[in-house]
Amino acid sequence: MNKTKxxxxxxxxxxxxxxxxxxxxxxxxxxxxxxxxxxxxxxxLDIDEKSGTEKASxxxxxxxxxxxxxxxxxxxxxxxxxxxxxxx
Numbered sequence: 419m420n421k422t423k424x425x426x427x428x429x430x431x432x433x434x435x436x437x438x439x440x441x442x443x444x445x446x447x448x449x450x451x452x453x454x455x456x457x458x459x460x461x462x463l464d465i466d467e468k469s470g471t472e473k474a475s476x477x478x479x480x481x482x483x484x485x486x487x488x489x490x491x492x493x494x495x496x497x498x499x500x501x502x503x504x505x506x
Contacts, residue, residue: 431458437505439463439492442470447477454481463490463501 436453440446441462450460454477464470467489474487488504490497 426456429456431456433457433459435459435461435505437461437463437501439490441487442466442473447473450474450477450485451481454483454485457483459483460485461505462487463492465489465491 438446442464453460470487474485477485
């Protein structure tokens with residue numbers, strides 16, 4: 419019997435939350451897809467509300483996970499604190 423874990427088992431993120439800054443951009447989207455593929459919950463932060471909302475919706479539907487978008491300017495400390503508090 420092979421005791422080696424599969425890649426999916428080794429990187430299982432089921433139920434884990436990952437906050438992704440720049441979530442409406444190409445790299446943020448790809449990071450969110452990777453997290454969702456392994457069962458994680460991606461939270462996209464960005465200043466582009468339209469794109470971020472569309473990407474979160476698509477990822478939720480495609481990967482059957484909760485993916486959310488939150489409008490946030492990461493250069494504004496008060497917005498980051500607010501997002502942190504709402505997530506916790």
